[in-house]
Amino acid sequence: MTEPILEAKGLSRSFGHVRALDAADFDINPGEVVAVIGDNGAGKSTLVKALTGNLALDTGEIRFEGKPVHITSPQQASALGMEVVYQDLALAPHLNPVQNMFLGRELSRKGVLGRLGFMDEKTMREKAKQSFAELGGTVRSMSAPIGSMSGGQRQQVAIARAISWADKVVFLDEPTAALGVVQTQNVLESIKRVKAKGIAVILISHSMPHVLEVADRVQVLRLGRRVATFDASKTSVEELVGAMTGALDKSGEAA
Amino acid sequence: MSVIRPPEDVAVVDTHEGQQSLLKRLGNTQSVWILGVLVVIVAFFSVAAGGKFLSASNFSLISQNVAVWAVLGVGMTFVIITSGIDLSIGSVLVFSSVVAAKVMEAVGGQGWGTAIIGIAAALVSGLFWGVINGYLVAKAKIPALIVTLGTLSVALGLAQVITGGIDVRSVPEAMTDFNTYIKILGIPSLPFIALIVLVIGGIVLHRTKFGRYTYAVGSNEEAARRVGVRVDRHLIRIYALSGLLAGFAGTMSLAQFGTTTIAGQSLTNLNVIAAVVIGGTSIFGGEGSIFGTVVGLFIPAVLQAGFVIIGVQPFWQGVAVGTVLVAAVYVDQSRRAAALRGASSTNPLRAMLRRNK
Numbered sequence: 125m126t127e128p129i130l131e132a133k134g135l136s137r138s139f140g141h142v143r144a145l146d147a148a149d150f151d152i153n154p155g156e157v158v159a160v161i162g163d164n165g166a167g168k169s170t171l172v173k174a175l176t177g178n179l180a181l182d183t184g185e186i187r188f189e190g191k192p193v194h195i196t197s198p199q200q201a202s203a204l205g206m207e208v209v210y211q212d213l214a215l216a217p218h219l220n221p222v223q224n225m226f227l228g229r230e231l232s233r234k235g236v237l238g239r240l241g242f243m244d245e246k247t248m249r250e251k252a253k254q255s256f257a258e259l260g261g262t263v264r265s266m267s268a269p270i271g272s273m274s275g276g277q278r279q280q281v282a283i284a285r286a287i288s289w290a291d292k293v294v295f296l297d298e299p300t301a302a303l304g305v306v307q308t309q310n311v312l313e314s315i316k317r318v319k320a321k322g323i324a325v326i327l328i329s330h331s332m333p334h335v336l337e338v339a340d341r342v343q344v345l346r347l348g349r350r351v352a353t354f355d356a357s358k359t360s361v362e363e364l365v366g367a368m369t370g371a372l373d374k375s376g377e378a379a
Numbered sequence: 380m381s382v383i384r385p386p387e388d389v390a391v392v393d394t395h396e397g398q399q400s401l402l403k404r405l406g407n408t409q410s411v412w413i414l415g416v417l418v419v420i421v422a423f424f425s426v427a428a429g430g431k432f433l434s435a436s437n438f439s440l441i442s443q444n445v446a447v448w449a450v451l452g453v454g455m456t457f458v459i460i461t462s463g464i465d466l467s468i469g470s471v472l473v474f475s476s477v478v479a480a481k482v483m484e485a486v487g488g489q490g491w492g493t494a495i496i497g498i499a500a501a502l503v504s505g506l507f508w509g510v511i512n513g514y515l516v517a518k519a520k521i522p523a524l525i526v527t528l529g530t531l532s533v534a535l536g537l538a539q540v541i542t543g544g545i546d547v548r549s550v551p552e553a554m555t556d557f558n559t560y561i562k563i564l565g566i567p568s569l570p571f572i573a574l575i576v577l578v579i580g581g582i583v584l585h586r587t588k589f590g591r592y593t594y595a596v597g598s599n600e601e602a603a604r605r606v607g608v609r610v611d612r613h614l615i616r617i618y619a620l621s622g623l624l625a626g627f628a629g630t631m632s633l634a635q636f637g638t639t640t641i642a643g644q645s646l647t648n649l650n651v652i653a654a655v656v657i658g659g660t661s662i663f664g665g666e667g668s669i670f671g672t673v674v675g676l677f678i679p680a681v682l683q684a685g686f687v688i689i690g691v692q693p694f695w696q697g698v699a700v701g702t703v704l705v706a707a708v709y710v711d712q713s714r715r716a717a718a719l720r721g722a723s724s725t726n727p728l729r730a731m732l733r734r735n736k
Contacts, residue, residue: 198605216598216599217598218597218598218665219591219594219598223594223595227602227608228601228607228608229606229607230588232588241588242587243585243586277385350417
């Protein structure tokens with residue numbers, strides 16, 4: 125039994141009278157793709173925010189590589205090797221893919237020039253190209269602004285950015301929500317490649333077929349709790365929907 | 380929303396970057412397009428007025444008129460790229476020049492020693508107003524339009540309080556002589572200094588992290604914040620830069636006119652904003668270049684000089700500049716709308732105006 129790279133126990137968070145998370149558990153192993161599904165308001169986004177330092181918890185414990193951690197800021201999550209690809213991607217539309225990829229983490233030139241704030245554009249471009257190629261290379265231009273690119277290309281830039289800084293865990297929040305068929309397929313391929321690099325992927329999605337295609341395990345949230353965990357290869361859309369809506373009430377650590 | 384293009388699974392990577400970078404360094408397509416407008420204007424006056432317009436003295440005059448605005452334009456370009464605005468620059472210029480003149484009056488003397496103390500006083504005054512603007516915009520979250528409209532009024536009011544509304548004429552000869560007699564590499568001194576500021580501004584904007592964050596903040600502030608860019612601090616620095624440059628422009632104005640110009644700067648802010656926007660810097664943020672600003676500054680200046688030479692009432696300059704301004708922003712908006720619709724628009728005009736190549 126491998127040790128989970130990221131594990132959460134009994135996470136709770138209330139907003140007024142609403143219990144967004146109600147003693148929710150979560151776990152993911154290195155190099156695993158875990159999908160988190162749930163109806164609207166089930167607490168998926170809250171869970172991601174809590175795990176990445178974007179939201180303070182009322183109670184609960186988070187363990188990273190077996191050690192208890194207290195994550196209070198996104199920067200801290202980054203330092204641990206975790207990155208989030210937000211649903212809105214958080215890209216700057218006027219900047220090109222390379223600039224977006226290195227935004228906030230630009231490589232400096234060596235010596236005095238670097239200290240004056242000059243950037244090593246050439247190395248950044250090479251590294252970015254390499255990252256895009258690793259993901260299947262749908263990003264063609266390194267110099268056009270992101271805003272002029274297709275949704276799939278933007279998604280890939282966001283994913284490439286996340287995995288080039290996260291060597292442990294990547295969160296993908298609804299990565300296929302706004303994409304066409306071809307682009308969705310590209311993103312799913314990208315997820316497989318990320319997994320192949322040994323990075324754990326947490327996939328938040330509404331789309332059951334996509335979830336079943338790429339995930340190893342599926343964890344179902346309902347009313348702020350994890351109500352079921354399924355092995356993706358042994359479950360079906362019907363079973364997942366049943367767990368999501370509560371028609372099929374399996375609580376705790378099922379199969 | 381997203382446009383599905385032909386299969387994208389082929390790993391094609393743009394190989395034409397080397398060829399593009401030079402053009403790109405000069406700015407985006409709009410500034411190149413507007414450069415064309417400037418060339419047409421220059422050509423028109425050259426044909427209409429011949430040697431009189433094309434003379435070195437005429438261009439020297441034009442560059443003199445542009446110099447102070449150019450320094451202000453550098454700061455304004457940074458501010459507008461962050462999707463902000465700074466209306467206070469004219470007043471800050473006046474305030475700084477008043478403080479500098481008063482300080483130099485108190486110190487006495489006509490030499491460079493006095494002048495340097497005055498310049499330092501102007502820079503500190505400008506920086507002071509810039510930091511106030513930046514703090515109120517970034518931390519107090521008051522819209523930049525309101526903040527700088529407020530400091531416009533306060534700075535000008537205080538300048539009038541200090542002087543009793545009468546211009547101070549105690550400018551050391553070292554400064555006025557510098558403007559009148561000195562030429563550097565054949566260029567009159569003030570335009571030469573403005574050129575240095577422009578070049579440094581361009582390098583900082585297009586080559587450094589500071590510049591990159593300026594674009595990022597204007598393009599998507601939230602995204603910049605999420606990746607760890609310290610957005611508030613950056614905005615304060617941007618407005619501080621604009622204030623500092625306004626202070627410096629105050630000393631240049633002293634050198635140029637030998638007096639403060641309390642009543643003479645009421646439209647400076649709008650003229651500089653117009654120049655920056657004509658030059659392709661988007662008031663919505665995220666886009667712009669120093670090169671564009673330079674072109675945008677020369678259009679009104681060349682029109683003014685040209686109309687005088689060919690004997691048209693110079694008032695037509697305002698008519699022409701206003702028209703160009705609205706046209707430029709219209710083009711900018713169409714371009715942005717096209718970009719939002721996705722990259723595969725086939726309209727050749729739009730394709731040309733967009734900068735994906």
